[in-house]
């Protein structure tokens with residue numbers, strides 16, 4: 001399913017099979033998670049994608065050709081971070097997520113809304129046993145970015161999650177397993193998301209427009225809504241952190257300095273490092289994190305994107321690519 005121009009519907013196309021470069025693997029795609037970032041690319045909120053482009057950066061696939069790190073037939077995951085230079089100041093200081101020349105899957109490189117995909121094996125992960133193809137896919141971005149955001153939120157006893165979708169439903173499980181109290185904020189009246197949050201152990205779930213019953217130590221904002229920044233700062237105690245986890249957000253309205261005063265910290269989280277991926281994929285099966293997914297056939301990628309845009313997905317949206325199989 002190909003994006004030929006931003007803002008235009010995906011079209012079904014036969015593309016030429018790319019020739020493998022050294023270090024690349026060819027995968028038969030089994031599933032591919034649908035991410036909010038895919039919508040930002042589709043809608044033109046993120047500039048200059050490769051065009052035409054195959055979206056999708058939460059790929060679960062089987063190695064069918066090439067590579068040295070993974071045997072043929074191995075099940076691997078391909079995340080958003082597709083390539084880094086290894087030379088810039090960020091790469092050399094363990095911050096490859098900030099690489100000046102990074103290339104991202106499903107943005108600069110063709111991704112997983114396709115029957116086959118090609119990836120640099122150095123950026124691929126082993127998928128933990130015990131996860132079906134559909135349930136593993138959301139770990140690869142929603143899980144990774146959420147995990148990185150949680151780490152950067154410090155060591156909060158009470159953590160707020162603004163926007164209870166794919167990322168938050170994974171982060172909530174990790175946070176609860178660490179003994180933290182989770183407060184879930186959703187769109188007004190989103191009973192499905194609020195009930196999912198409570199099922200996953202949230203202490204409180206409610207509308208993002210209201211103040212939580214307790215003062216928070218930190219908050220992570222997953223929804224791409226700038227208005228949530230002052231709202232989250234207002235909910236966080238002195239010295240607390242607000243982490244913006246999305247790659248794009250609507251403009252942040254001005255707010256009184258008083259909301260930031262008291263050594264509150266406001267920061268963003270950008271992309272992922274391979275270390276984040278290894279840590280999360282080792283941690284998830286131990287907890288264990290269970291992902292809630294809604295699946296769509298590859299040919300209905302538009303339907304999946306529409307549902308995500310409309311806030312109709314409970315948990316994470318996943319494309320089922322391998323024909324006729326509903327995961328393991």
Ligand SMILES: [Zn+2]
Pocket residue numbers: 084085086087088089090091096098099100101102
């Ligand atoms: Zn670099």
Ligand SMILES: [Zn+2]
Pocket residue numbers: 035036037038057080141142
């Ligand atoms: Zn993503």
